[in-house]
Amino acid sequence: MKRLSALFWSLLFLAVPVLGVATFAVAPAYDIWLPKDVSEHGPAVDGLFYFILWLTGAVFIATEGVLFWFIWKYDESKSNGGVKYVHGSHTLEVVWTIIPAAVLLFISIYQMNTWADVKMRRPDMAPTVEVIGRQFEWRLRYPGKDGMLGTPDDLHLVNDLHLPIDEDVLIQLKSMDVLHSFFLPNVRIKQDAVPGMKIPVWFKAREEGVFDIVCAELCGWGHYKMKGRVTFETRESFDRWLEQKYAEQEATQPADSESAAVAKLSPASLLARR
Amino acid sequence: MSTADTTAAGIEHGTHVSETAAHPQPSPSKGSLSTFLSTYVFSKDHKVIGLQFLFSTLLWFLVGGLLALAVRWQVAWPWSDVPVLGKLFAQQGGQMSPEFYTMLFTMHATVMIFLVIIPVLAGAFGNFLIPLMIGADDMAFPTLNMLSYWFMWPAFAAFSASFFVEGGAASSGWTSYPTLATNVNAAPGSGWGQTLWLVGLTFVGVSSMLGSVNYMTTIILMRAPGMTMFRLPMTIWAMFITAVLQAFALPVLTAAGFMQLFDRTLGTGFFTPEGNIVNNAVATAGGGQPLLWQHLFWFYSHPAVYIMILPAMGMVSDILTCFARKPLFGYRPMVYSVAGIAGLGFIVWGHHMFMSGMNPALGVTFMVSTMMIALPSAVKTFNWLGTIWGGKIQFTTSMLFALSFVSMFIIGGLSGIFMAATPVDIFIHDTYFIVAHFHYVLFAGTAMGVWAAIYFWFPKMFGRTMNEFWGKVHFFLTFIFLNGTFFTMHILGAVGFPRRLADAYHYETFHHLQPLNAFMTYCAIGMVATQIIFAVNFFWSMFFGPVAGRNPWNANTLEWTAPSPPGHGNFDYQPVVYRGPYEYSVPGVEQDHLMQTDPPHPAAAAAAAAAH
Numbered sequence: 001m002k003r004l005s006a007l008f009w010s011l012l013f014l015a016v017p018v019l020g021v022a023t024f025a026v027a028p029a030y031d032i033w034l035p036k037d038v039s040e041h042g043p044a045v046d047g048l049f050y051f052i053l054w055l056t057g058a059v060f061i062a063t064e065g066v067l068f069w070f071i072w073k074y075d076e077s078k079s080n081g082g083v084k085y086v087h088g089s090h091t092l093e094v095v096w097t098i099i100p101a102a103v104l105l106f107i108s109i110y111q112m113n114t115w116a117d118v119k120m121r122r123p124d125m126a127p128t129v130e131v132i133g134r135q136f137e138w139r140l141r142y143p144g145k146d147g148m149l150g151t152p153d154d155l156h157l158v159n160d161l162h163l164p165i166d167e168d169v170l171i172q173l174k175s176m177d178v179l180h181s182f183f184l185p186n187v188r189i190k191q192d193a194v195p196g197m198k199i200p201v202w203f204k205a206r207e208e209g210v211f212d213i214v215c216a217e218l219c220g221w222g223h224y225k226m227k228g229r230v231t232f233e234t235r236e237s238f239d240r241w242l243e244q245k246y247a248e249q250e251a252t253q254p255a256d257s258e259s260a261a262v263a264k265l266s267p268a269s270l271l272a273r274r
Numbered sequence: 275m276s277t278a279d280t281t282a283a284g285i286e287h288g289t290h291v292s293e294t295a296a297h298p299q300p301s302p303s304k305g306s307l308s309t310f311l312s313t314y315v316f317s318k319d320h321k322v323i324g325l326q327f328l329f330s331t332l333l334w335f336l337v338g339g340l341l342a343l344a345v346r347w348q349v350a351w352p353w354s355d356v357p358v359l360g361k362l363f364a365q366q367g368g369q370m371s372p373e374f375y376t377m378l379f380t381m382h383a384t385v386m387i388f389l390v391i392i393p394v395l396a397g398a399f400g401n402f403l404i405p406l407m408i409g410a411d412d413m414a415f416p417t418l419n420m421l422s423y424w425f426m427w428p429a430f431a432a433f434s435a436s437f438f439v440e441g442g443a444a445s446s447g448w449t450s451y452p453t454l455a456t457n458v459n460a461a462p463g464s465g466w467g468q469t470l471w472l473v474g475l476t477f478v479g480v481s482s483m484l485g486s487v488n489y490m491t492t493i494i495l496m497r498a499p500g501m502t503m504f505r506l507p508m509t510i511w512a513m514f515i516t517a518v519l520q521a522f523a524l525p526v527l528t529a530a531g532f533m534q535l536f537d538r539t540l541g542t543g544f545f546t547p548e549g550n551i552v553n554n555a556v557a558t559a560g561g562g563q564p565l566l567w568q569h570l571f572w573f574y575s576h577p578a579v580y581i582m583i584l585p586a587m588g589m590v591s592d593i594l595t596c597f598a599r600k601p602l603f604g605y606r607p608m609v610y611s612v613a614g615i616a617g618l619g620f621i622v623w624g625h626h627m628f629m630s631g632m633n634p635a636l637g638v639t640f641m642v643s644t645m646m647i648a649l650p651s652a653v654k655t656f657n658w659l660g661t662i663w664g665g666k667i668q669f670t671t672s673m674l675f676a677l678s679f680v681s682m683f684i685i686g687g688l689s690g691i692f693m694a695a696t697p698v699d700i701f702i703h704d705t706y707f708i709v710a711h712f713h714y715v716l717f718a719g720t721a722m723g724v725w726a727a728i729y730f731w732f733p734k735m736f737g738r739t740m741n742e743f744w745g746k747v748h749f750f751l752t753f754i755f756l757n758g759t760f761f762t763m764h765i766l767g768a769v770g771f772p773r774r775l776a777d778a779y780h781y782e783t784f785h786h787l788q789p790l791n792a793f794m795t796y797c798a799i800g801m802v803a804t805q806i807i808f809a810v811n812f813f814w815s816m817f818f819g820p821v822a823g824r825n826p827w828n829a830n831t832l833e834w835t836a837p838s839p840p841g842h843g844n845f846d847y848q849p850v851v852y853r854g855p856y857e858y859s860v861p862g863v864e865q866d867h868l869m870q871t872d873p874p875h876p877a878a879a880a881a882a883a884a885a886h
């Protein structure tokens with residue numbers, strides 16, 4: 001009876017690594033896994049994810065396995081000699097301090113380059129577009145014909161971001177009111193938008209397609225619906241789209257009433273002009 | 275080894291034990307209301323205060339659990355009628371509004387962190403155990419101790435009241451990031467609700483600080499003769515270091531809380547940048563920085579996550595040794611790793627801010643320190659495994675919870691490494707991966723450790739043991755349901771499923787995740803329902819459980835030499851300590867345990883010498 005209960009409990013602890021690994025193994029089959037990636041730096045990020053997954057997975061299986069084994073082997077109803085009267089082992093302590101320390105240090109150094117690529121090595125170029133978070137939408141501002149932001153010919157849009165593929169794009173990220181976070185799951189990009197700060201975000205998309213822009217930082221009651229879409233397209237079709245949107249804006253705002261229109265455009269553009 | 279048997283040498287290290295007469299027992303002959311009040315309500319006895327904390331935190335645990343179920347309901351079946359709770363907060367005919375959802379998760383986390391986890395560890399177990407385990411008759415400052423409990427109620431009142439004020443409860447998350455939290459126009463809950471939240475937080479802070487001062491002083495000054503620092507049980511070491519963490523980190527949060535309060539009420543602009551426009555209203559003050567709050571908040575709240583687990587680690591260490599009938603593996607490394615976690619804990623706060631707009635170069639230094647803090651956690655895990663290796667495991671309910679603490683902490687520690695890797699954090703920050711991580715350390719870790727401790731010290735608290743059969747049923751179901759609820763969060767996070775969204779299914783990326791979320795909600799409901807078993811067992815056993823003697827588990831530490839439950843002043847004789855707390859199964863000793871107070875034993879001295 002006692003033996004049986006020991007068996008039962010040790011199997012319960014064995015279920016942790018077994019079901020744990022199984023969960024991760026079947027998840028991709030149900031598409032509950034990393035979403036499609038279309039960015040240039042994405043493979044490095046995902047690669048690091050997999051590297052850590054394998055590594056921690058091995059440690060997970062080993063430690064949980066040992067835990068199961070000890071629970072199974074050393075239960076009191078099994079008369080396998082006396083209890084080992086030991087207070088520790090200096091050698092073991094050194095070994096299991098040095099090895100994880102080395103591994104953790106390795107992971108630290110190994111990842112730095114990717115981090116620097118995504119967040120520190122900003123391309124030397126003018127912003128492609130300005131993205132401004134506002135409860136609960138993404139305001140977009142493309143430089144007009146003069147190629148400069150903050151001039152009267154800027155193109156203003158909401159939630160419908162278009163970007164060219166196969167070249168670096170630089171986004172100037174701002175927020176008008178509260179924190180937001182500009183999250184492109186399919187580009188492995190996330191950056192908080194902070195009121196009072198202009199934060200550069202850059203990447204290169206490799207594939208055409210339409211994807212989600214998610215707000216990932218709580219910004220109020222409507223946070224859940226602060227959704228945008230990003231369209232990646234070739235340079236030619238991007239230019240064509242820009243041309244067309246620009247024409248649409250001109251049509252609704254005659255050039256002479258430009259300043260009036262901007263003033264009417266609510267505080268977003270006001271702030272943008274500062 | 276410090277655990278060796280010594281005689282007089284150790285005794286000299288012992289320090290002053292205060293007189294029991296210093297706070298005499300209220301004489302029952304008066305039999306008046308004031309006697310009742312001073313014995314059971316405004317008691318200064320550490321055991322009564324500890325139990326007051328325990329009952330209160332269990333009550334608030336229930337509140338926090340129900341809030342969690344409401345959150346889970348919305349995530350699984352957005353905009354459908356909420357059973358029971360929906361009627362309570364009758365809005366739009368039982369359906370939850372998105373702003374109410376933001377209040378729910380804010381208050382769930384607030385209640386769980388500030389009213390449950392922190393006070394149940396330090397307030398309930400710290401209070402009950404510290405004097406008993408070091409051989410003192412009470413805390414150093416009994417009045418402060420009483421106040422530390424009574425400061426919790428204004429906090430609870432403020433948090434509860436906030437649901438009923440205009441605009442409703444705070445709704446900017448337990449992290450309360452400005453400018454959402456500071457600008458009254460930013461959210462309904464950013465009005466009175468947020469102010470009350472800050473008031474409540476301040477009360478909790480005062481309570482923690484009073485406790486912390488008391489614990490440090492008591493542990494340093496009131497140890498029994500012979501109880502050197504390196505003969506303290508791990509529980510006490512963990513409580514001590516936790517108190518130090520509180521004392522150094524808390525003032526920063528308190529100051530930051532006041533700054534936020536002033537931003538909201540006096541028009542200062544510590545956290546509001548120039549020209550901030552919320553909801554078409556231009557902020558009157560400016561010149562501040564929203565990121566400043568994040569730095570100050572996490573400077574406290576990262577150490578606080580260790581405040582929320584170190585005592586559980588300590589208690590689990592003691593329980594594992596007792597039910598493995600074996601000395602703790604690597605006592606000193608265990609102490610040093612707790613100290614290491616505490617020290618490193620002060621320089622890793624920036625890992626919550628990798629995506630915040632903080633200088634990415636600074637992020638690199640925080641990344642390295644964060645990676646390094648996984649090291650002492652790993653060392654502790656290996657030593658726990660070493661402790662049960664070669665032991666004689668008794669499958670009590672308490673032991674099962676303690677073993678599951680180890681098993682679950684491994685998961686929480688390993689998931690920390692993903693997030694510490696900055697490039698990976700780009701993708702998983704603010705997703706369910708983080709939610710999985712902290713529920714593995716806080717619920718599957720700390721809460722399971724607390725249950726282990728409740729089953730273990732219940733006999734000392736009430737003189738009776740809890741029912742083992744129902745205890746195991748409680749353990750089994752909790753264990754299954756918790757993994758069903760939280761393990762799946764990792765893979766949700768791998769899709770990038772964001773936290774704090776009232777409804778994420780309109781995103782193309784996440785629209786297929788509803789069935790998984792429904793599964794998790796079923797498990798969560800099961801998990802909360804299982805606690806009924808615990809509650810019944812707890813209260814039933816208090817009155818009808820089998821009577822326990824002084825030492826039902828044959829454990830070594832001092833509290834087991836006192837009567838169960840101990841009377842006022844704790845010990846019926848002055849305990850004198852001769853050895854460390856983990857002398858189980860000493861060769862040559864008839865009994866399989868040698869209590870810290872057992873007189874020197876020749877065989878034990880020989881065994882200790884041989885162990886060198």
Ligand code: HEM
Pocket residue numbers: 449579580582583625626644645647648651686687688690691693694699702703704708711712715716
């Ligand atoms: C192995 C050690 C650990 C490492 C390396 C680690 C790492 C991290 C990192 C990097 C984050 C930030 C993730 C993000 O927001 O993107 C985080 C979040 C968190 N961690 Fe840990 N952690 C560890 C242990 C713990 C422990 C022991 C606890 C609590 C007992 C804890 C509680 C939390 C909480 C509550 C959060 C989320 C706070 C929030 O955003 O609401 N962690 N952890």
Ligand SMILES: [Cu+2]
Pocket residue numbers: 179180181215216217218219220222223224226
């Ligand atoms: Cu948002």
Ligand SMILES: [Cu+2]
Pocket residue numbers: 575576579622623625626
């Ligand atoms: Cu942290």
